Amino acid sequence: MxxxxxxxxxxxxxxxxxxxxxxxxxxxxxxxxxxxxxxxxxxxxxxxxxxxxxxxxxxxxxxxxxxxxxxxxxxxxxxxxxxxxxxxxxxxxxxxxxxxxxxxxxxADPTAERIRVAGIERVGLLGTAFTMEHDFYKGRLQRQFGLDVVVPEADDRALVHRVIYHELVQSRIEPSSRAAFAAVITRLVERGADAIILGCTEIMLLVRPEDSPVPLFDTTxxxxxxxxxxxxxxxxxxxxx
CATH class of the missing domain: 3.40.50.1860 (Rossmann fold)
Structure with a gap:
């Protein structure tokens, strides 16, 4: 043992x-x-x-x-x-x-390692505005693991951030927000993302595998x-x- x-x-x-x-x-x-x-x-x-x-x-x-x-x-x-x-x-x-x-x-490391094992290089990143916009997270994925990281456009980043802070951290799971996240994911895929990192530990409470056309990597x-x-x-x- x-x-x-x-x-x-x-x-x-x-x-x-x-x-x-x-x-x-x-x-x-x-x-x-x-x-x-x-x-x-x-x-x-x-x-x-x-x-x-x-x-x-x-x-x-x-x-x-x-x-x-x-x-x-x-x-x-x-x-x-x-x-x-x-x-x-x-x-x-x-x-x-x-x-x-x-x-x-x-x-970031276990997630990035699993993505590399899967042979994926271009990933979409969802998280708080701080995680999506600042370099501390994207930069680690890029510099240490060679990943090409795509973040949502400004309006989508604001939506994701709002749902995290006004719903998910307050135990609110709204079907309308699930649909909105699915649309954000679709737009990231259209921009070339071959997988999506759920880069906020609450997103896994909302987004399910069936909400995405590409693999999800749940950091939690x-x-x-x-x-x-x-x-x-x-x-x-x-x-x-």
Whole structure:
């Protein structure tokens, strides 16, 4: 029986997607180990209202400080490695990783690796406006994995961002928004995307495989499953940064 490493989770951004992380991780551990096994994990969960306010005020330095404090809490609690259970807050991933001794498992990496294995090079990216428009996420996919990343046009980016913050993080799943996301995906495919990255951890609550004519790569599930792989394989190797 493999010895489990302790998974550290920085969650609450939003709790809806953090609950999915917890579910996926524990189901995967049970599937791998059988019986009544579950994950050895720690979670620090934020009040997302506070984080959202900092994001939209552009107070990224304050948000970085909070992410670092959370990572340090997990390190003191005995986590062997940690995850930021959110795509957007990987904006400060390098600073957070540098502030602790335990490695960070970056959310973009398991997704990009799976895309490369599938032989796909041009992908559409859905996420918050911060994720779609800033370089911290697209740039990592392009520079480290050689992916050609397409983001929606401005009106579609605004729609996706609005649905995330006004519906999905408030547990609202609207059929009209599902149809709108499907239309956004179709327009990305028309621009040459051969797959779509669900680059916000709540989008998987709304968008289903049948809503897309091309494969979907769900960052929430892929990140959570990669955490299980690392927890069961040992954690002597640092996570890529």
């Amino acid at each position: 493999p010895q489990q490493g302790v998974i550290g989770l920085i969650g609450g951004m939003s709790w809806e997607s953090s609950a999915e992380y917890y579910r996926i991780i524990n189901q995967a551990i049970r599937k791998r180990l059988g019986g009544s096994h579950s994950a050895r994990c720690l979670m620090w969960s934020f009040d997302f209202g506070e984080i959202e306010a900092l994001q939209h005020a552009g107070r990224w330095d304050d948000a970085t400080r909070l992410m670092i404090e959370a990572a340090q809490r997990l390190e003191r609690g005995g986590a062997d490695f940690f995850l930021l259970c959110t795509n957007t807050m990987h904006r400060m991933a390098d600073q957070v990783a540098a502030a602790v001794r335990i490695p960070l498992l970056h959310i 599930r892929l990140h959570a499953e990669a955490a299980v792989d690392r927890a069961l394989a040992g954690n002597s190797e640092p996570a890529p940064k």
